[in-house]
Amino acid sequence: xxxxxxxxxxxxxxxxxxxxxxxxxxxxxxxxxxxxxxxxxxxxxxxxxxxxxxxxxxxxxxxxxxxxxxxxxxxxxxxxxxxxxxxxxxxxxxxxxxxxxxxxxxxxxxxxxxxxxxxxxxxxxxxxxxxxxxxxxxxxxxxxxxxxxxxxxxxxxxxxxxxxxxxxxxxxxxxxxxxxxxxxxxxxxxxxxxxxxxxxxxxxxxxxxxxxxxxxxxxxxxxxxxxxxxxxxxxxxxxxxxxxxxxxxxxxxxxxxxxxxxxxxxxxxxxxxxxxxxxxxxxxxxxxxxxxxxxxxxxxxxxxxxxxxxxxxxxxxxxxxxxxxxxxxxxxxxxxxxxxxxxxxxxxxxxxxxxxxxxxxxxxxxxxxxxxxxxxxxxxxxxxxxxxxxxxxxxxxxxxxxxxx
Amino acid sequence: xxxxxxxxxxxxxxxxxxxxxxxxxxxxxxxxxxxxxxxxxxxxxxxxxxxxxxxxxxxxxxxxxxxxxxxxxxxxxxxxxxxxxxxxxxxxxxxxxxxxxxxxxxxxxxxxxxxxxxxxxxxxxxxxxxxxxxxxxxxxxxxxxxxxxxxxxxxxxxxxxxxxxxxxxxxxxxxxxxxxxxxxxxxxxxxxxxxxxxxxxxxxxxxxxxxxxxxxxxxxxxxxxxxxxxxxxxxxxxxxxxxxxxxxxxxxxxxxxxxxxxxxxxxxxxxxxxxxxxxxxxxxxxxxxxxxxxxxxxxxxxxxxxxxxxxxxxxxxxxxxxxxxxxxxxxxxxxxxxxxxxxxxxxxxxxxxxxxxxxxxxxxxxxxxxxxxxxxxxxxxxxxxxxxxxxxxxxxxxxxxxxxx
Numbered sequence: 001x002x003x004x005x006x007x008x009x010x011x012x013x014x015x016x017x018x019x020x021x022x023x024x025x026x027x028x029x030x031x032x033x034x035x036x037x038x039x040x041x042x043x044x045x046x047x048x049x050x051x052x053x054x055x056x057x058x059x060x061x062x063x064x065x066x067x068x069x070x071x072x073x074x075x076x077x078x079x080x081x082x083x084x085x086x087x088x089x090x091x092x093x094x095x096x097x098x099x100x101x102x103x104x105x106x107x108x109x110x111x112x113x114x115x116x117x118x119x120x121x122x123x124x125x126x127x128x129x130x131x132x133x134x135x136x137x138x139x140x141x142x143x144x145x146x147x148x149x150x151x152x153x154x155x156x157x158x159x160x161x162x163x164x165x166x167x168x169x170x171x172x173x174x175x176x177x178x179x180x181x182x183x184x185x186x187x188x189x190x191x192x193x194x195x196x197x198x199x200x201x202x203x204x205x206x207x208x209x210x211x212x213x214x215x216x217x218x219x220x221x222x223x224x225x226x227x228x229x230x231x232x233x234x235x236x237x238x239x240x241x242x243x244x245x246x247x248x249x250x251x252x253x254x255x256x257x258x259x260x261x262x263x264x265x266x267x268x269x270x271x272x273x274x275x276x277x278x279x280x281x282x283x284x285x286x287x288x289x290x291x292x293x294x295x296x297x298x299x300x301x302x303x304x305x306x307x308x309x310x311x312x313x314x315x316x317x318x319x320x321x322x323x324x325x326x327x328x329x330x331x332x333x334x335x336x337x338x339x340x341x342x343x344x345x346x347x348x349x350x351x352x353x354x355x356x357x358x359x360x361x362x363x364x365x366x367x368x369x370x371x372x373x374x375x376x377x378x379x380x381x382x383x384x385x386x387x388x389x390x391x392x393x394x395x396x397x398x399x400x401x402x403x404x405x
Numbered sequence: 406x407x408x409x410x411x412x413x414x415x416x417x418x419x420x421x422x423x424x425x426x427x428x429x430x431x432x433x434x435x436x437x438x439x440x441x442x443x444x445x446x447x448x449x450x451x452x453x454x455x456x457x458x459x460x461x462x463x464x465x466x467x468x469x470x471x472x473x474x475x476x477x478x479x480x481x482x483x484x485x486x487x488x489x490x491x492x493x494x495x496x497x498x499x500x501x502x503x504x505x506x507x508x509x510x511x512x513x514x515x516x517x518x519x520x521x522x523x524x525x526x527x528x529x530x531x532x533x534x535x536x537x538x539x540x541x542x543x544x545x546x547x548x549x550x551x552x553x554x555x556x557x558x559x560x561x562x563x564x565x566x567x568x569x570x571x572x573x574x575x576x577x578x579x580x581x582x583x584x585x586x587x588x589x590x591x592x593x594x595x596x597x598x599x600x601x602x603x604x605x606x607x608x609x610x611x612x613x614x615x616x617x618x619x620x621x622x623x624x625x626x627x628x629x630x631x632x633x634x635x636x637x638x639x640x641x642x643x644x645x646x647x648x649x650x651x652x653x654x655x656x657x658x659x660x661x662x663x664x665x666x667x668x669x670x671x672x673x674x675x676x677x678x679x680x681x682x683x684x685x686x687x688x689x690x691x692x693x694x695x696x697x698x699x700x701x702x703x704x705x706x707x708x709x710x711x712x713x714x715x716x717x718x719x720x721x722x723x724x725x726x727x728x729x730x731x732x733x734x735x736x737x738x739x740x741x742x743x744x745x746x747x748x749x750x751x752x753x754x755x756x757x758x759x760x761x762x763x764x765x766x767x768x769x770x771x772x773x774x775x776x777x778x779x780x781x782x783x784x785x786x787x788x789x790x791x792x793x794x795x796x797x798x799x800x801x802x803x804x805x806x807x808x809x810x
Contacts, residue, residue: 045678046678047678145678146678146679203669204669205660205663205664206660206663206664206666206667206668206669206684206686207655207658207660207663207664209669209684209686209687210651210655210663210686210687210690211655213651213684213686213687213690213691214648214651214652214655214690216680217647217648217651217691217694218623218648220680221644221647221648223628239626242622242626243619243622243623243626243648246615246618246619246622247619247652250612250615250616250619253612255610255611255612258610258611258612258615259610259611259612261611262611263611264608264609264611264614264717271715273450273451273452273550273551273711274551275621275625275707275711278714279611279614279618279714281611281614281615281618282614282615282618285615285618285619286618286622289622302680306678306680309683309684310676312669
């Protein structure tokens with residue numbers, strides 16, 4: 001490995017036995033983030049290179065002797081490295097995929113060494129637009145390069161190198177995370193045994209791009225955006241980011257689940273014939289947008305939506321998805337959800353059909369769920385059973401006993 | 406009739422024979438708008454009243470001796486009174502529903518006297534937020550009252566009075582226009598023989614409200630909005646209105662038609678890895694938003710979306726749509742479109758099912774179209790045939806010969 005990777009803040013990220021007892025037995029318990037610096041320039045799809053960068057990540061479970069039990073979690077648009085467990089005993093909410101990662105859960109930390117990172121370009125510790133550009137001493141802002149899913153896979157491969165993981169037992173992700181899984185399978189085929197692609201798509205539709213474009217325009221037309229240099233102006237494009245999140249949120253829920261959750265319920269008992277919040281769904285959306293705009297970086301949001309738009313692995317193979325996935329050597333699990341209209345089951349089936357045509361081993365499940373695109377994050381017995389069954393198969397192929405890491 | 410209605414600018418709005426020859430034989434030809442002032446206060450659902458107001462409208466065809474051949478066209482969110490024909494020989498685009506109104510078209514102006522108005526609260530000549538408030542001498546802006554579909558029906562009934570139309574042969578509308586039709590049937594049952602409800606819904610879903618709310622927030626968070634008093638500040642909330650229209654536009658098209666129209670085609674031949682327009686769909690949306698923001702009033706847009714949110718005729722009848730439509734005495738034609746996901750066929754079927762349960766005469770057609778919600782505006786042979794057949798039935802019930810108006 002040519003990278004000069006330096007682990008920083010190398011606390012044990014898995015829980016101590018005493019701390020664990022504060023949490024449910026199927027929780028990974030207390031966790032903490034680590035970070036890794038990479039000093040070898042990373043060449044990017046856009047033609048630019050990053051001279052150096054940091055990735056922040058968490059791990060759960062123990063790496064076995066031959067490093068054959070490692071699984072990589074790839075996050076979605078607004079995700080981060082904190083996928084499971086708690087940072088302290090007072091933390092109310094665990095990591096974003098805690099329902100699926102832990103002892104006895106589908107990604108069973110008794111068997112697997114789980115690596116979850118914040119993607120390059122993110123805003124939770126990994127190098128991104130809100131980091132300091134070493135060349136200028138100021139935040140990158142809009143000067144941070146536009147990234148693609150391929151760039152992420154390359155940066156993640158270096159993290160794997162640094163952790164001594166030559167081949168992932170599985171690479172797993174939902175939505176934009178699923179795109180990364182597909183890209184791993186295609187461009188790094190020798191480095192994973194299984195690919196688990198959840199609620200994803202082989203490429204965005206015009207409608208998907210359109211929603212992203214409106215979100216970007218909302219951010220970029222906010223007068224506090226300052227062409228991405230809001231940090232230098234000591235402000236934030238809160239209104240734009242709030243709108244972007246509201247638009248996104250509508251596409252994450254199904255019409256049915258929104259109806260079930262809010263219907264036409266009013267926040268107070270009668271119409272006020274004005275433009276203040278009246279319906280519960282308005283109140284919910286405003287809250288979601290508001291809280292997101294305080295915690296997420298606008299330039300990162302723009303970057304993530306562009307990576308979504310650009311993802312199109314077939315484009316490298318004469319627009320033929322079958323040829324693209326023919327590069328893969330791993331087995332596949334593809335999961336979709338009935339009411340997901342952002343990346344509908346038909347989009348997952350495009351992946352499955354291409355894999356079948358390419359003669360690959362693929363399992364596919366379309367899970368009955370009312371929760372739209374968000375279903376991939378939400379507890380669901382059938383989804384958990386299907387996911388667990390596949391991960392048992394992944395585990396069964398690992399012969400080495402686990403060891404402390 | 407208690408209204409003191411004064412026709413203003415009473416030019417003949419139908420074409421002269423010489424002018425007509427410039428246009429296709431199935432065009433209504435040259436048309437012009439009229440306006441009518443109403444000096445009797447109109448009580449509104451919000452509890453306020455409008456002391457006086459003007460409605461601008463067009464007519465096509467001739468009213469017959471007993472005024473039994475009049476049909477009313479109700480417009481949708483961004484529509485207006487210019488539904489058919491041309492204002493001058495150089496005008497490139499005819500009225501918004503020209504494909505369906507004219508000699509030999511479904512709404513056949515050889516048989517019907519067609520009335521098409523700009524709704525109260527609009528921004529094309531009828532009294533609305535951009536009109537001068539006689540009490541202050543300034544534009545109403547945000548002081549203009551919030552209107553409901555019921556208010557529109559009441560204001561339209563006064564226009565009918567002034568035109569000497571006691572009973573419409575049919576009231577016809579798509580989308581928000583269809584809601585007005587349904588409201589006419591329920592609250593003015595003795596004043597229409599037929600109701601034609603196209604691409605509509607008995608009430609908005611939580612998702613529909615959510616999209617409207619994001620559009621409103623986009624407008625209201627534009628710093629040029631000035632709480633609706635942008636006219637006094639000699640500016641316009643262009644960015645907000647542009648975003649609102651972009652969001653709306655996505656919901657008017659089907660995912661399929663957007664895919665067929667744009668796919669993932671790039672505007673230039675390669676990705677530029679930046680935030681300028683890259684995909685054709687982005688360019689289209691920006692153009693649509695831009696041109697709309699120059700021609701439409703933001704306060705009117707807010708008002709129209711609120712009228713959509715509020716529409717819920719069942720709410721007056723203990724949330725029972727069957728009881729609500731039991732008030733009607735007219736016959737119904739309900740039309741939906743397969744790929745309309747804004748007001749899906751299932752929403753039209755709710756109306757049909759309620760009408761059937763109430764024992765009303767109803768014809769229903771779900772038209773196969775790739776064009777989403779916009780399908781109601783677009784030429785389509787099957788839709789035209791079904792619509793024409795129903796209008797022939799409406800015409801057959803009119804026994805009086807037509808006369809000049």
